Amino acid sequence: MFRNFKLVPNIIFGRGCFAQLDEIIEPRRENSNAWAVFVVDEVFKGKDLEGRIPLHDKDMLLWVNVDDEPKTAYVDRLTLEVKDHADALPCAVIGIGGGSSMDLAKSISLMLTNEGSSTLYQGWDLIQNPAVYHAAVPTLSGTGAEVSRTAVLTGPEKKLGLNSDYTVFDQVVLDPELTADVPKEQHFYTGMDCYIHCIESLQGTYLNEFSKAYGEKSLDLCRQVFLDQHPDSADKLMMASFFGGMSIAYSQVGACHALSYGLSFVLGTHHGVGCCITFDVLEEYYPEGVKEFRTMMDKCGVDIPRGLTKDLSQGDIETMITVALGLDPLWENCLGKDWKSVMTRDKARSLFLRM
Ligand SMILES: [Fe+2]
Numbered sequence: 001m002f003r004n005f006k007l008v009p010n011i012i013f014g015r016g017c018f019a020q021l022d023e024i025i026e027p028r029r030e031n032s033n034a035w036a037v038f039v040v041d042e043v044f045k046g047k048d049l050e051g052r053i054p055l056h057d058k059d060m061l062l063w064v065n066v067d068d069e070p071k072t073a074y075v076d077r078l079t080l081e082v083k084d085h086a087d088a089l090p091c092a093v094i095g096i097g098g099g100s101s102m103d104l105a106k107s108i109s110l111m112l113t114n115e116g117s118s119t120l121y122q123g124w125d126l127i128q129n130p131a132v133y134h135a136a137v138p139t140l141s142g143t144g145a146e147v148s149r150t151a152v153l154t155g156p157e158k159k160l161g162l163n164s165d166y167t168v169f170d171q172v173v174l175d176p177e178l179t180a181d182v183p184k185e186q187h188f189y190t191g192m193d194c195y196i197h198c199i200e201s202l203q204g205t206y207l208n209e210f211s212k213a214y215g216e217k218s219l220d221l222c223r224q225v226f227l228d229q230h231p232d233s234a235d236k237l238m239m240a241s242f243f244g245g246m247s248i249a250y251s252q253v254g255a256c257h258a259l260s261y262g263l264s265f266v267l268g269t270h271h272g273v274g275c276c277i278t279f280d281v282l283e284e285y286y287p288e289g290v291k292e293f294r295t296m297m298d299k300c301g302v303d304i305p306r307g308l309t310k311d312l313s314q315g316d317i318e319t320m321i322t323v324a325l326g327l328d329p330l331w332e333n334c335l336g337k338d339w340k341s342v343m344t345r346d347k348a349r350s351l352f353l354r355m
Helices: 017-028 048-052 072-085 099-111 184-202 209-226 233-249 255-267 271-279 287-300 314-325 328-335 345-353
Strands: 010-013 036-041 060-064 092-097 134-138 152-154 159-163 171-174
Touching (some): 017 092, 017 134, 017 171, 036 072, 060 099, 072 099, 072 152, 099 152, 159 255, 184 209, 184 233, 184 271, 184 287, 209 287, 255 271, 255 314, 255 328, 314 345
Parallel strands (some): 036 060, 036 092, 092 134, 134 171
Antiparallel strands (some): 152 159
């Protein structure tokens, strides 16, 4: 069976294109009561960007905190807040921020039209009803959240996304100017998320020409950004993120992402830095990629946290292993159908203990 891949239908790209957001949403405002909700990372409170959000009288500005990656309980609470804002549902949900803010916007738009808690929909194609129209304005490049069909959520039992065709954004606004103030570490960690998407996709057993075409271009752009430090890096990394997302959408990520999910489930480590910590111990599986990653780390003058697992209880380590090994498709992509004989619990444990 071939997957029938849902794409973002509308994309605008270019420095300063954020100024067109109001006119992009305008057609959604079908009557005088129509209102939109802007889901915005609270780091922008009081910043220049706050004043540029095209808010109308009845609109809602929903600040979100992404110190922790999105949790199902947080999504449920935010969805209620949005429902309480007016009698009718909003005409649009617009996420402004990095991967977590975009995933929150996706989740809210889905949960406004699907009954019950978001925990019920963690998995593949469990969403029943189409979401409210939703748009993304990334202010950080690398996660690929702007193009993916998932909204990654941590629930009481698992870290697993709301994967569905309805999750895909209706509109993406790619304005590289918005990424100008990202701190150096954050820029590197999130950029490496993209780099790792490329490596895992291009070295995976699920690879096909579709994924390869996007993955190779994304990898080339990552190298221009992190090895050559090209002057147009903001524009290049924004497109690398999009293309990296396109590449994994039709293939899969691999060992690094699987292990990083285990790490972040227990320690709450953010996705980008979690991927860097994990990738650094995977030279056995991605030898050239890890070598190049370390060169990029040197060039950018960034380091990664180490010794994260040394004081953890045995129970916590076992939980990490269980979460990581539960992601079958990622392992199959990395190691082939026989992956269970290679990535045993002992092997996974030895990798976690090096982080
Ligand atoms: Fe990722």
